[in-house]
Amino acid sequence: xxxxVTSQNKVPGNLLMALQEAQTxxxxxxxxxxxxxxxxxxxxxxxxxxxxxxxxxxxxKPLGRNVIRICKSLPCYLKNGQTIIDAMAKEIGIKPxxxxxxxxxxxxxxxxxxxxxxxxxxxxxxxxxxxxTPRKISQILKKYK
Amino acid sequence: MPQTKIxxxxxxxxxxxxxxxxxxxxxxxxxxxxxxxxxxEEVINEVKVSExxxxxxxxxxxGVKWEGARNSPGDSKYVICNADEGExxxxxxxxxxxxxxxxxxxxxxxxxxxxxxxQGYIYLRAEYHYLLDLxxxxxxxxxxxGFLDGFDIDVHEGAGAYVCGEESALMxxxxxxxxxxxxxxxxxxxxxxxxxxxxxxxxxxxMNIPQIVLNGGGWYSQMGTERSKGTKVFSVSGDVTxxxxxxxxxxxxxxxxxxxxxxxxxxxxxxxxxxxxRILPYAMIDTPxxxxxxxxxxxxxxxxxxxxxxxxxxxxxxxxAEESCGKCTPCRQGTEAMVEIMERFCCGEGAKRDIKALExxxxxxxxxxxxxxxxxxxxxxxxxxxxxxxxxxxxxxxx
Numbered sequence: 001x002x003x004x005v006t007s008q009n010k011v012p013g014n015l016l017m018a019l020q021e022a023q024t025x026x027x028x029x030x031x032x033x034x035x036x037x038x039x040x041x042x043x044x045x046x047x048x049x050x051x052x053x054x055x056x057x058x059x060x061k062p063l064g065r066n067v068i069r070i071c072k073s074l075p076c077y078l079k080n081g082q083t084i085i086d087a088m089a090k091e092i093g094i095k096p097x098x099x100x101x102x103x104x105x106x107x108x109x110x111x112x113x114x115x116x117x118x119x120x121x122x123x124x125x126x127x128x129x130x131x132x133t134p135r136k137i138s139q140i141l142k143k144y145k
Numbered sequence: 146m147p148q149t150k151i152x153x154x155x156x157x158x159x160x161x162x163x164x165x166x167x168x169x170x171x172x173x174x175x176x177x178x179x180x181x182x183x184x185x186e187e188v189i190n191e192v193k194v195s196e197x198x199x200x201x202x203x204x205x206x207x208g209v210k211w212e213g214a215r216n217s218p219g220d221s222k223y224v225i226c227n228a229d230e231g232e233x234x235x236x237x238x239x240x241x242x243x244x245x246x247x248x249x250x251x252x253x254x255x256x257x258x259x260x261x262x263x264q265g266y267i268y269l270r271a272e273y274h275y276l277l278d279l280x281x282x283x284x285x286x287x288x289x290x291g292f293l294d295g296f297d298i299d300v301h302e303g304a305g306a307y308v309c310g311e312e313s314a315l316m317x318x319x320x321x322x323x324x325x326x327x328x329x330x331x332x333x334x335x336x337x338x339x340x341x342x343x344x345x346x347x348x349x350x351x352m353n354i355p356q357i358v359l360n361g362g363g364w365y366s367q368m369g370t371e372r373s374k375g376t377k378v379f380s381v382s383g384d385v386t387x388x389x390x391x392x393x394x395x396x397x398x399x400x401x402x403x404x405x406x407x408x409x410x411x412x413x414x415x416x417x418x419x420x421x422x423r424i425l426p427y428a429m430i431d432t433p434x435x436x437x438x439x440x441x442x443x444x445x446x447x448x449x450x451x452x453x454x455x456x457x458x459x460x461x462x463x464x465x466a467e468e469s470c471g472k473c474t475p476c477r478q479g480t481e482a483m484v485e486i487m488e489r490f491c492c493g494e495g496a497k498r499d500i501k502a503l504e505x506x507x508x509x510x511x512x513x514x515x516x517x518x519x520x521x522x523x524x525x526x527x528x529x530x531x532x533x534x535x536x537x538x539x540x541x542x543x544x
Contacts, residue, residue, distance in 0.1 A: 014320060014321025014322075015321040015322070016304060016318065016321040016322065017321060018321075019304075020302065020304055023304075050323055051321070051322060051323055054306065054323040054324065054470075055271075055303075055304035055305045055306050055324070056304075056305030056306065057271045057303075057304045057305035058304055058305075073233045073234075073460075073464060074233055074234065074383070074416070074446055074457065074460055074461070074464075075233065075234050075382040075383055075446055077460065078382075078383045078384060078446075078448070078452070110272075110305075111231070111233070111307060111464055111467065111468065112231060112232070112233040112234065112235075112419075112464075113272040114230060114231075114235065114236040114238075114239045114270070114272060114273065115236060115239075116233075116234050116235075116236050116380065116382035116383075116388065116446075117236055117380070117381075117382060117388040117389045117390070118388075119382065119388075123272065126274040126275055127275065128275055
């Protein structure tokens with residue numbers, strides 16, 4: 001198996017950057033895409049898959065148009081983060097790890113996102129939402145179609 | 146003692162979008178001085194005299210690191226700023242980037258000048274994507290104003306992995322691979338990014354550099370304790386009335402930060418340094434914040450009397466088990482085993498032998514893990530077994 005490109009690749013246009021770009025553009029790294037990328041770079045598909053599954057912001061599963069990531073780490077937990085998780089589940093009708101049937105939302109829990117001074121907090125796509133209360137959830141979601 | 150602002154001196158004072166407001170505060174004067182009036186060796190010497198130690202948690206002497214990279218043979222060298230703060234409860238670098246990206250750019254350019262690198266990287270965690278434009282714009286403004294001639298800075302975005310805050314995993318990630326830690330030696334100053342001599346510094350470390358160059362290392366080393374000079378920026382969260390970012394001279398007592406500045410009441414314990422940090426009971430609140438006592442990257446999460454110690458440790462271990470990169474066995478398997486045991490204690494079904502198992506696992510992980518994540522992963526268990534052993538013993542149901 002050829003490893004010539006990945007092990008000592010000095011070109012900055014590397015595999016991870018290619019996957020990040022594709023994640024943004026396509027919303028998910030499909031098996032077809034990964035095979036194609038591996039072929040074009042002349043590396044084993046393994047090399048692509050092992051990176052695609054390592055990072056939490058890359059997904060080999062199809063995701064909704066908007067990805068909700070609620071922080072579950074201790075600083076948010078101490079500020080009643082669980083009530084936000086519960087309120088979100090109720091509002092969009094799915095559990096963490098799932099995607100709504102209309103494809104509007106994927107719901108994930110995440111580790112610390114560095115917004116602990118404004119806990120509880122979450123990211124929707126790349127937007128930070130802080131000082132959350134269960135009552136704020138439905139208003140916030142209106143922006144995301 | 147009130148706060149002393151060196152790292153945060155421009156935060157809330159300048160407009161992070163306009164370089165002119167930064168220039169009014171002596172912005173880029175240190176870089177000009179380093180370039181025009183000093184040799185690279187003199188710059189490194191001032192940093193050594195300052196005794197500045199790495200602010201990302203490990204506390205390695207910054208000047209020694211720079212000297213190592215400077216003296217390593219090679220035409221291309223790199224300087225990297227680690228802006229991948231993922232430690233639980235840490236948000237100081239976010240605050241710094243939001244309020245004063247220019248000083249960071251200046252500090253990184255001085256580092257480049259000192260070690261002889263013409264390329265710098267800032268590795269920004271994916272969770273801070275909303276800061277990317279601000280940061281890139283600060284670099285662009287610095288470039289257009291002629292401050293970055295002969296030195297390029299690229300911002301690399303992470304893709305969501307706590308372990309990439311560890312320097313060797315971070316370099317793997319910039320190279321486009323899985324963020325797995327490397328075996329050392331060789332150290333990054335000899336063979337780092339793409340096997341070239343490389344320095345990696347935390348955001349806060351680099352924020353100190355311009356003031357050290359302008360005022361001299363001797364000025365800086367007057368502050369602090371014997372082995373911890375200067376100031377430190379702390380991120381305080383949890384059961385406090387005023388969570389936020391505070392900058393104190395090193396050696397200040399924990400009490401000043403937790404009770405006086407953040408206004409905590411009825412404190413039961415504090416976790417200092419996040420998931421891989423140490424846990425102190427309230428009785429030790431007068432401990433000085435310094436490398437020789439307790440520090441980490443300066444995350445202080447406060448827990449009040451209503452909190453359950455076992456629950457805190459269980460959640461900490463769950464985090465570490467998820468974020469272990471999986472390359473070495475002690476960390477990958479040890480964190481998982483600790484989660485399983487802590488789950489039993491959580492439901493009141495611990496056994497006497499579980500305590501022994503935790504102690505054995507902790508020792509093995511600390512001794513034999515490949516990187517700082519696994520070596521420090523057992524701290525929450527070790528410290529609570531020391532200070533809150535009764536909380537474990539009350540959940541024991543058998544042998």
